[in-house]
Amino acid sequence: MRQKVLIVDDEPAIREMVEFALSRAGIDHVSAADAGQAEQLISQSPPDLLLLDWMLPDTSGIDLACRLRGDTMTAELPIIMLSARGEEEDKVRGLEIGADDYITKPFSPKELVARIRAVLRRTAGRALDEVEVGGLALDIRSRRVMNDDAELDVSQIEFDLLNVLMSNPDRVYSRAQLLDLVWRQNVNVGDRTIDVHISALRKALEPTGRHRWIHTVRGIGYRFSPRH
Helix, strand or coil, rough: CCEEEEHHHHHHHHEEEEHHHHHCCCCCEEEEHHHHHHHHHHHHCCCCEEEEECCCCCHHHHHHHHHCCCCCCCCCCCEEEECCCCCHHHHHHHCCCCCCHHHHHHHHCCCHHHHHHHHHHHCCCCCEEEEECCCEEEECCCCCCEEEEEEEEECHHHHHHHHHHCCCCEEEEHHHHHHHHHHHCCCCCCCCHHHHHHHHHHHHHHHHHHHHHEEEEEEEEEEECCCC
């Protein structure tokens, strides 16, 4: 399977240069001009690597990287920071927040491709393509829920909820945590919306009997556990 890189840079000339270099190298890619577009693309189809500019118009690349590292669904996403800031303290800061590499502008396309391939080799297998518990499986790339060999019909929000819960069995998530992890910046979503989606998710799982694995923890939130 060909690997995909998400390029996040607000400079069209930089994006075009990187896109051309990756195309010649046989690496699939998509592009975003700001953090908001990047987060939308990541939620729709997680890339294999994020090429992230430090300076973005809506929020800094550093802040975006911190958010991704704090999210269970993107915590292991390989990140290469791009920046015109070449001072040592800037490089150290970028690496300390979790970037896998730091490249200073201007850079050569050949070096960029070589560094991307090096990070992909280093992080191969670090991110999960599938989450499976007791015969219930999530295909992260295709965003499908499989019960043994049968696909279940769930919405994208329900998939994200199940991904969070199944990735950490027996952990109790508060409604506030689920809001932050699944809806992120949508401030109009409240606790009642979470309860509605959990109910819909249970209904989708009901024919399999696995709806009982999603437990309500009174006064707190929800837990996924096949053992209770």
